[in-house]
Amino acid sequence: MAKLTDEISKRRTFAIISHPDAGKTTLTEKFLLYGGAIALAGSVKGKKTARHAVSDWMEIEKQRGISVTSSVLQFSYGGYCINILDTPGHQDFSEDTYRTLMAADSAVMVIDASKGVENQTRKLFKVCVMRHIPIFTFINKMDREARDPYELLEEIEGELGIATYPMNWPVGCGKEFKGVYDRGAGQMISFTANNGQREVAATAAAVDDPGLGALIGEDFAETLRGDVELLDGASAEFDLEAVQAGRLSPVFFGSALTNFGVEPFLKDFLRLTPPPLPRVCDEGEIDPFSPDFSAFVFKIQANMNKAHRDRIAFMRICSGKFEKSMEVLHVQGDKKMRLLQPQQMMAQEREVIDEAYAGDIIGVFDPGIFSIGDTICSPNRKIRFDGIPTFAPEHFARVRQLDTLKRKQFVKGTSQIAQEGAIQIFREPGKGMEEVIVGVVGTLQFDVLEYRLKNEYGVEIRLEMLSYQHLRWIEETPVEPKKLKITSDTKVVQDFKDNYLLLFTDTWNINWALDKNEGLRLAEFSR
Numbered sequence: 001m002a003k004l005t006d007e008i009s010k011r012r013t014f015a016i017i018s019h020p021d022a023g024k025t026t027l028t029e030k031f032l033l034y035g036g037a038i039a040l041a042g043s044v045k046g047k048k049t050a051r052h053a054v055s056d057w058m059e060i061e062k063q064r065g066i067s068v069t070s071s072v073l074q075f076s077y078g079g080y081c082i083n084i085l086d087t088p089g090h091q092d093f094s095e096d097t098y099r100t101l102m103a104a105d106s107a108v109m110v111i112d113a114s115k116g117v118e119n120q121t122r123k124l125f126k127v128c129v130m131r132h133i134p135i136f137t138f139i140n141k142m143d144r145e146a147r148d149p150y151e152l153l154e155e156i157e158g159e160l161g162i163a164t165y166p167m168n169w170p171v172g173c174g175k176e177f178k179g180v181y182d183r184g185a186g187q188m189i190s191f192t193a194n195n196g197q198r199e200v201a202a203t204a205a206a207v208d209d210p211g212l213g214a215l216i217g218e219d220f221a222e223t224l225r226g227d228v229e230l231l232d233g234a235s236a237e238f239d240l241e242a243v244q245a246g247r248l249s250p251v252f253f254g255s256a257l258t259n260f261g262v263e264p265f266l267k268d269f270l271r272l273t274p275p276p277l278p279r280v281c282d283e284g285e286i287d288p289f290s291p292d293f294s295a296f297v298f299k300i301q302a303n304m305n306k307a308h309r310d311r312i313a314f315m316r317i318c319s320g321k322f323e324k325s326m327e328v329l330h331v332q333g334d335k336k337m338r339l340l341q342p343q344q345m346m347a348q349e350r351e352v353i354d355e356a357y358a359g360d361i362i363g364v365f366d367p368g369i370f371s372i373g374d375t376i377c378s379p380n381r382k383i384r385f386d387g388i389p390t391f392a393p394e395h396f397a398r399v400r401q402l403d404t405l406k407r408k409q410f411v412k413g414t415s416q417i418a419q420e421g422a423i424q425i426f427r428e429p430g431k432g433m434e435e436v437i438v439g440v441v442g443t444l445q446f447d448v449l450e451y452r453l454k455n456e457y458g459v460e461i462r463l464e465m466l467s468y469q470h471l472r473w474i475e476e477t478p479v480e481p482k483k484l485k486i487t488s489d490t491k492v493v494q495d496f497k498d499n500y501l502l503l504f505t506d507t508w509n510i511n512w513a514l515d516k517n518e519g520l521r522l523a524e525f526s527r
């Protein structure tokens, strides 16, 4: 029992969210370096080879050198057992990216200091807010030309609607980057580039230290004194409760590439971020420390082995301990079973595991029975976790099969791929399944769909891109959906649970529909 409590209290499970190129990979790699998981940062990538090593499952990944799905890395540091959930970016951005956030207890938001808040960060941030998880900000690339720090904080507050608390404050940037002032310690830490090394040997001085000018230059020292006074006087108090409720984001400035400010960030982050949080099920909150095992599926990875049409279901453990070959209950299937080939990612290696604890993520062999959101638990305690929301896709295409004789395979293929959660399928009311509208969060999923239908189901399709960009579920409507007053380029569709939805080309049309139909309520995701 004591071991269980001890193991679970050590867990920290978080996701790193960012726009491509902000420095997520570099920061993760430096974290791994501190965790001793790799000997020298920089030895992990070439990004392409690293990604290959992690997932060489699908031919399409090999062809393009990209990873279609996200993975989890586990390592230890300072007495903590850390699980980093990777949120895929670039063109492999997909619903998986959103769903991964459902398995996290907190998020680290990496922002490029020269760019500020970018599109993909904005989207991922919304999901974090929906879950009220703590969000920590790392403003990266201070060794390059950066925007004014006050302006960056204002942008985060204004665009994302979260208060900020600078934990440290940068002095200069780019060639003139002098380091950061650690507000907690009341010390200036001067910048030294430490690419590839673990230890950051920095010199420190207090603001009233007469040596400060010599360390960073008189002008910078003067500016810093002014900034510190301003920050101490003007900014909000540090409020841990607000941080843990996701209302206040502690902000750190640094440079992942030169390994400056990374370890102090990691230390503070681990100190302030929560251990596994209770999850809500039909019986209320489940205590992560309770001895009964429970977990939910948040991602399904298809076709690890083409010959067998295998899948791997990734689940987040919510309570208790998982032991290899223990008997569990798959609640949605109402079946007792043993989970096969449980595995975890340790640094860059995939390993078969014997045990795992609340907070951990495991992947198990799935013979095609699990769906996203399913609950797996000890047979003596049947519970059902709240489902994972379906996020609105942003790209749409009309999909037709080319060979009408293969209707059955087409229906089976699209339905199965939709069940795994890679795509969403819709139909126009009154129409059958021969022609569907497919919605995806990232356009790569269209290629994946085409490839998989052909290779696994022998069905050739034609994709016709549609100009819709926004999808909304109709939550309440004053009239039958078909009778709503909508513009000619808005479309009524149904999902396969027969819910009605509206497809819009732009936000102007959304507002038009809301204006003209009193009582119409639309939602961006469906529960």
Ligand code: GDP
Pocket: 018, 019, 020, 021, 022, 023, 024, 025, 026, 027, 089, 140, 141, 142, 143, 144, 254, 255, 256, 257, 258
């Ligand atoms: P990701 O797409 O968010 O994973 O970004 P990467 O970690 O791959 O970084 C994108 C590029 O920015 C790479 O060329 C990195 O070497 C570079 N980079 C990352 N962090 C820093 C930094 O702190 N300073 C500088 N100058 N470059 C950085």
